[in-house]
Amino acid sequence: MNAVELTREFVKIPSLTPEEEAFAQHLEKLFEQAGWKASRHEIADNRWNLYVVPDDKIEPEVVFCAHLDTVAPFLEYDEDEEYIYGRGSCDDKGVMASMIEAAIRLVAEGHTRIGLLFTVGEEVDSIGAKVANDRAPGSVKYTLIGEPTENTLIAGQKGIYIAEVTTSGKPAHSAYPALGESAVNKLLDILERVRQAELPVDPGLGETTLNISKLTGGDRYNVIPDEAGAGLMFRVATSTADVEHIVRKAVGDQGTIEVINRSEPQTMVRIPGYDQGIVAFGSDIPYLTKWGERLMLGPGSIHDAHTDHEKISKRAIRDAVRLYVDIAKYLFSQ
Ligand SMILES: [Zn+2]
Numbered sequence: 001m002n003a004v005e006l007t008r009e010f011v012k013i014p015s016l017t018p019e020e021e022a023f024a025q026h027l028e029k030l031f032e033q034a035g036w037k038a039s040r041h042e043i044a045d046n047r048w049n050l051y052v053v054p055d056d057k058i059e060p061e062v063v064f065c066a067h068l069d070t071v072a073p074f075l076e077y078d079e080d081e082e083y084i085y086g087r088g089s090c091d092d093k094g095v096m097a098s099m100i101e102a103a104i105r106l107v108a109e110g111h112t113r114i115g116l117l118f119t120v121g122e123e124v125d126s127i128g129a130k131v132a133n134d135r136a137p138g139s140v141k142y143t144l145i146g147e148p149t150e151n152t153l154i155a156g157q158k159g160i161y162i163a164e165v166t167t168s169g170k171p172a173h174s175a176y177p178a179l180g181e182s183a184v185n186k187l188l189d190i191l192e193r194v195r196q197a198e199l200p201v202d203p204g205l206g207e208t209t210l211n212i213s214k215l216t217g218g219d220r221y222n223v224i225p226d227e228a229g230a231g232l233m234f235r236v237a238t239s240t241a242d243v244e245h246i247v248r249k250a251v252g253d254q255g256t257i258e259v260i261n262r263s264e265p266q267t268m269v270r271i272p273g274y275d276q277g278i279v280a281f282g283s284d285i286p287y288l289t290k291w292g293e294r295l296m297l298g299p300g301s302i303h304d305a306h307t308d309h310e311k312i313s314k315r316a317i318r319d320a321v322r323l324y325v326d327i328a329k330y331l332f333s334q
Pocket residue numbers: 067091092122147148
């Protein structure tokens with residue numbers, strides 16, 4: 001199976017979260033035809049991860065993992081000399097195609113203790129990875145997660161901390177502010193304190209960063225708003241406890257905090273001879289704790305993922321196949 005041809009084929013099949021089934025069935029059939037053993041991790045009706053090994057008796061040591069789902073909207077396949085375009089081309093179908101060709105090559109060369117895991121829901125809540133974690137084969141020593149890293153091996157991934165802050169006040173006619181209490185003013189004070197806080201820095205993972213969004217509060221010019229809210233998303237370099245402390249201190253008794261999601265920063269396997277980078281974006285990695293030590297590498301750029309010009313270079317796909325084969329051989333030799 002050729003990775004460029006597979007990418008072309010995969011991009012044509014929509015698999016927007018949570019509608020991964022048609023694509024998962026396509027893959028399942030592809031592996032059955034190749035004589036590999038595919039099994040499902042059921043998540044819900046019409047939703048399942050696909051787990052594949054060369055045959056029933058294989059207990060894999062190294063697993064390649066990619067996600068089945070893509071963000072919306074679906075973008076039609078297109079192609080020129082250099083690139084394949086379309087939704088999922090770099091996130092994550094070119095990656096997946098490269099992993100499949102690499103796995104087949106490895107088996108052909110006698111490295112049979114390989115497995116493949118394809119998860120649902122990575123783009124939303126990593127539900128597939130969470131379920132897969134309880135199904136981890138005990139034999140797995142390393143899992144290589146495929147995300148578009150421009151074929152750079154990743155040494156660490158920042159964590160995330162997402163919280164919604166809500167304030168409340170007392171409504172009044174805006175001509176008589178002394179009679180009311182503005183929830184928006186409270187919120188602005190809180191946000192200013194968060195913005196002034198020194199965010200933690202890690203020597204390896206760099207700076208913690210903050211994005212403030214989803215601002216709400218007030219709907220009329222002449223009424224003092226009694227409710228306001230904001231979403232805070234941190235990309236965490238040290239630990240989510242550090243960030244939580246900053247948020248709690250900034251909010252004090254002036255509002256409430258609802259934690260929407262959090263995951264800790266991850267450090268990954270280092271391999272001699274590879275320049276290793278850092279990623280700030282999320283992935284299934286924090287949820288696959290029982291799948292051995294983890295690594296991350298994949299063709300394509302995260303700056304093309306989720307955009308209306310999503311694309312992947314065919315050269316990068318071919319390079320990734322070679323890198324996956326080399327990295328797996330190194331891991332088997334450990
Ligand atoms: Zn991805």
